[in-house]
Amino acid sequence: GAVVSQHPSRVICKSGTSVKIECRSLDFQATTMFWYRQFPKQSLMLMATSNEGSKATYEQGVEKDKFLINHASLTLSTLTVTSAHPEDSSFYICSAPSTGSTEAFFGQGTRLTVV
Amino acid sequence: AQSVSQHNHHVILSEAASLELGCNYSYGGTVNLFWYVQYPGQHLQLLLKYFSGDPLVKGIKGFEAEFIKSKFSFNLRKPSVQWSDTAEYFCAVLGGSYIPTFGRGTSLIVHP
Numbered sequence: 438g439a440v441v442s443q444h445p446s447r448v449i450c451k452s453g454t455s456v457k458i459e460c461r462s463l464d465f466q467a468t469t470m471f472w473y474r475q476f477p478k479q480s481l482m483l484m485a486t487s488n489e490g491s492k493a494t495y496e497q498g499v500e501k502d503k504f505l506i507n508h509a510s511l512t513l514s515t516l517t518v519t520s521a522h523p524e525d526s527s528f529y530i531c532s533a534p535s536t537g538s539t540e541a542f543f544g545q546g547t548r549l550t551v552v
Numbered sequence: 553a554q555s556v557s558q559h560n561h562h563v564i565l566s567e568a569a570s571l572e573l574g575c576n577y578s579y580g581g582t583v584n585l586f587w588y589v590q591y592p593g594q595h596l597q598l599l600l601k602y603f604s605g606d607p608l609v610k611g612i613k614g615f616e617a618e619f620i621k622s623k624f625s626f627n628l629r630k631p632s633v634q635w636s637d638t639a640e641y642f643c644a645v646l647g648g649s650y651i652p653t654f655g656r657g658t659s660l661i662v663h664p
Binding site for chain 1: 646659
C-alpha cells in the first residue's frame with residue numbers, strides 16, 4: 438500500500454529556534470498533503486492543507502507565519518515551526534490522500550518538545 | 553461541513569469482554585469511514601475502512617464495524633478484547649472536502 442514517511446519522529450529543540458518536519462509520499466504523488474496537530478489525550482486537529490506549487494491553506498486560528506508550509510514537489514511537503522515555544526510542543530502528523538482522494542495515508546508523526 | 557462524534561471518551565474493560573465504540577458523523581453526502589488505532593507512543597494505524605458495499609466491514613486484529621446509513625453511525629466492535637488492545641481509537645470521515653475529519657477519540661484500557 439501507499440506509504441507516507443515523516444521525519445524526524447522525535448525532536449527536542451530550544452525555545453526560539455526553528456524546526457523543520459518533512460513529509461514524503463514514497464510511492465505515489467501527492468499534490469495535496471494535510472498537516473495535523475495532536476495534543477495529549479485529544480484528537481487530531483487539521484492545521485493546514487499543503488498544495489503543491491501554491492500557498493498552503495490554513496485553518497482558522499493557525500498562525501501561518503509561525504507554521505510555514507512548503508510543498509515544493511509532488512512527493513514532499515515540509516512544516517517549519519518558527520521561533521518555537523514550549524506551547525508548540527505537540528505531536529504533528531502529516532497525511533496524503535490517495536489517488537481519487539478516497540482515503541488518506543498518514544505519516545508516523547513527529548513528537549516535538551520545546552524546552 | 554462534516555463532523556464526527558465519538559461518545560465514549562474512556563472505556564475500561566477486562567480481557568475477554570466485548571467492545572463497542574460509538575461513532576456518529578454528520579454529512580449529507582457520500583462518505584468514506586475509517587477507524588484508526590494509536591497504541592501508546594506510536595503512530596496512527598488503519599483498523600478498517602468503509603467505502604461502499606457490505607455495511608459490515610472486517611478489519612485487522614478481529615475488529616469489525618457496521619455502517620448504518622439511517623443512523624449516520626459507524627460503530628466499532630470486537631467480541632473479545634485483549635490486553636494488547638489498550639490504545640486510543642479514532643473514528644474518521646472523508647466526505648466532500650476530501651480532508652479526513654477525526655472524532656475526539658476513545659481511550660480504551662483493557663485489564664488483564
